[in-house]
Amino acid sequence: EPEVTQTPSHQVTQMGQEVILRCVPISNHLYFYWYRQILGQKVEFLVSFYNNEISEKSEIFDDQFSVERPDGSNFTLKIRSTKLEDSAMYFCASRGAGQDNEQFFGPGTRLTVL
Amino acid sequence: AQRVTQPEKLLSVFKGAPVELKCNYSYSGSPELFWYVQYSRQRLQLLLRHISRESIKGFTADLNKGETSFHLKKPFAQEEDSAMYYCALRRAGGGADGLTFGKGTHLIIQP
Numbered sequence: 230e231p232e233v234t235q236t237p238s239h240q241v242t243q244m245g246q247e248v249i250l251r252c253v254p255i256s257n258h259l260y261f262y263w264y265r266q267i268l269g270q271k272v273e274f275l276v277s278f279y280n281n282e283i284s285e286k287s288e289i290f291d292d293q294f295s296v297e298r299p300d301g302s303n304f305t306l307k308i309r310s311t312k313l314e315d316s317a318m319y320f321c322a323s324r325g326a327g328q329d330n331e332q333f334f335g336p337g338t339r340l341t342v343l
Numbered sequence: 344a345q346r347v348t349q350p351e352k353l354l355s356v357f358k359g360a361p362v363e364l365k366c367n368y369s370y371s372g373s374p375e376l377f378w379y380v381q382y383s384r385q386r387l388q389l390l391l392r393h394i395s396r397e398s399i400k401g402f403t404a405d406l407n408k409g410e411t412s413f414h415l416k417k418p419f420a421q422e423e424d425s426a427m428y429y430c431a432l433r434r435a436g437g438g439a440d441g442l443t444f445g446k447g448t449h450l451i452i453q454p
Binding site: 270272284285331 | 389429440441442444445446
């Protein structure tokens with residue numbers, strides 16, 4: 230069964246550094262999402278992406294964040310200058326066409342900012 | 344703004360007992376409600392959604408618009424039901440929209 234994959238599983242970085250989190254969505258899916266979950270808190274929506282552009286973003290998704298689908302298979306989340314409070318689990322999700330299709334989640338990348 | 348509230352952080356019941364995980368929501372429009380489950384060391388996966396009105400793994404959930412609730416129920420808990428359960432909401436018809444999640448309830452089924 231096809232799955233969403235994410236790399237790396239764990240990323241440790243210094244405050245102020247740039248990080249890129251990578252996701253490979255399910256191959257025929259059209260909608261892509263990033264969520265994050267700070268330890269002990271709820272899963273929070275960051276951004277959705279469709280037809281090569283952002284379709285919706287939350288208040289959390291400020292200028293520090295960007296997303297890209299560089300090659301038709303990968304879907305990346307870049308954090309330009311990481312802060313301590315960016316430490317969280319980051320989940321990628323993808324969805325096929327059709328209103329009722331569910332979002333399939335990846336296993337997550339744990340980002341630790343020191 | 345939309346909000347999902349799961350009042351119980353932890354729920355522990357004995358095998359064979361009934362289970363009810365509570366979910367209340369706040370949303371001015373017409374919502375779609377979902378339950379996601381995350382078993383230990385596994386990814387988030389959809390358990391059920393209100394529009395399909397299915398029973399999955401013995402679980403059911405009914406959307407009560409009057410009480411703005413979408414509680415998850417199972418009449419007889421099994422040990423393999425132990426997991427984190429998240430209630431989530433999105434705008435009806437908002438296929439591309441992100442989901443708004445509750446904080447989750449950790450369900451523990453004791454033998």
